[in-house]
Amino acid sequence: MICHAAILLISLNAWAQGPKFEAAAIHPNKTGSSNTRISVSGGRLVITNASLKTLVRNAWDLLPFQIAGGPSWFDTDMFDITATTGRAGELSHEELRLLLRSLLDERFALKAHFEDRPGSVYALLPGKNGTRLKSGEATGTPGVNTSKGAGGAKMQGKGEPVSTLASNLANQLGRYVRDETGLTGKYDWVLEWAPDASPESTLPSLISAVQEQLGLRLEPARGSVPVLVLDHVEQPSAN
Numbered sequence: 001m002i003c004h005a006a007i008l009l010i011s012l013n014a015w016a017q018g019p020k021f022e023a024a025a026i027h028p029n030k031t032g033s034s035n036t037r038i039s040v041s042g043g044r045l046v047i048t049n050a051s052l053k054t055l056v057r058n059a060w061d062l063l064p065f066q067i068a069g070g071p072s073w074f075d076t077d078m079f080d081i082t083a084t085t086g087r088a089g090e091l092s093h094e095e096l097r098l099l100l101r102s103l104l105d106e107r108f109a110l111k112a113h114f115e116d117r118p119g120s121v122y123a124l125l126p127g128k129n130g131t132r133l134k135s136g137e138a139t140g141t142p143g144v145n146t147s148k149g150a151g152g153a154k155m156q157g158k159g160e161p162v163s164t165l166a167s168n169l170a171n172q173l174g175r176y177v178r179d180e181t182g183l184t185g186k187y188d189w190v191l192e193w194a195p196d197a198s199p200e201s202t203l204p205s206l207i208s209a210v211q212e213q214l215g216l217r218l219e220p221a222r223g224s225v226p227v228l229v230l231d232h233v234e235q236p237s238a239n
Contacts, residue, residue: 019095020102021045022086026236029078036078040096043085049078052108052233059100061167062228063176068115069230079236090141093164111232116224121176124166124210125217126183132215136160136186144168148195152203155191165189169218172206176225181216189214 029049037048038058047055053075056067083103085091091099104110136142142159146168153172157165162183170177172195193209194201203209207218 018098018102019085020106021083021099024081024083024103024107025239026107027080027239029080031078033078040091043087043089043091045081045083045091045096045099047079047081049080051075051078055079055081055100055104055108056110056228056230059097059104060228061097061164063170063174065119066176066225066227067230068227069112071233073235074230074233077235092142093144093160107236109232109234109237110230112228112230115227115229117227118222119176119225121178121221121223121225122169122173122218123178123180123221123223124162124169125219126181127211127215127217130215131181131183132213133162133183133187133189136188142186146172152201153193153195153206155189157187157189157191159186159188161186165214169206169210173218176223177218178221178223 031049033049035048036050036054037046038050039046051074053064053067053070056062057064060066081103083099085099136159144155144157144160144164146153146155148154155168155172157168162181163179165187166177166179191206191209191213192203193206194203195206204212210216210218
């Protein structure tokens with residue numbers, strides 16, 4: 001039950017009952033590098049130079065403003081992580097998120113809860129003439145890849161729900177995107193836009209591209225933004 005303060009407690013027992021890495025090694029990264037790398041292949045996860053904040057963001061697909069609290073080293077201490085599932089199959093985006101949550105529970109003793117806080121959002125809605133999303137392919141590895149270059153930006157999604165699209169749009173827009181499409185399947189999409197307003201660009205803005213290329217609408221609105229409040233966290237336990 002959600003109380004009048006709109007607080008939703010996260011069950012740490014639920015995390016513990018979810019999928020876990022077979023083995024995980026965590027070491028401090030003292031290189032001083034500003035580059036973070038996350039690689040997933042064949043049931044193996046390799047993270048280089050990531051802060052706890054980065055781990056939390058990836059575990060719940062959160063934007064920076066969706067996290068509150070945390071220790072002084074939350075965004076300054078960096079870690080290298082190597083973890084394996086013990087199986088050869090590729091990890092879906094959702095599986096990786098659940099595995100990261102278990103890792104945060106077991107190794108960082110993370111305790112947290114979600115609160116709904118008022119803020120500015122975008123509502124993602126079906127277009128007036130229907131969506132142009134393609135049904136997700138049954139084969140291949142699901143995921144989203146976003147790239148940016150001099151010619152513009154491109155986001156390719158494969159076999160992912162619309163909620164994942166909304167999360168990736170929020171990351172580009174810097175504002176929470178609330179999925180109100182009512183679409184429950186998994187989809188493929190390709191989205192191309194101009195990340196900067198340039199008169200030389202032939203590509204549309206991101207909001208226009210969503211409407212023209214995906215048959216969806218992004219409308220500004222006021223609403224509640226889910227914020228993960230960190231209640232307790234520790235330096236990672238020994239390997």
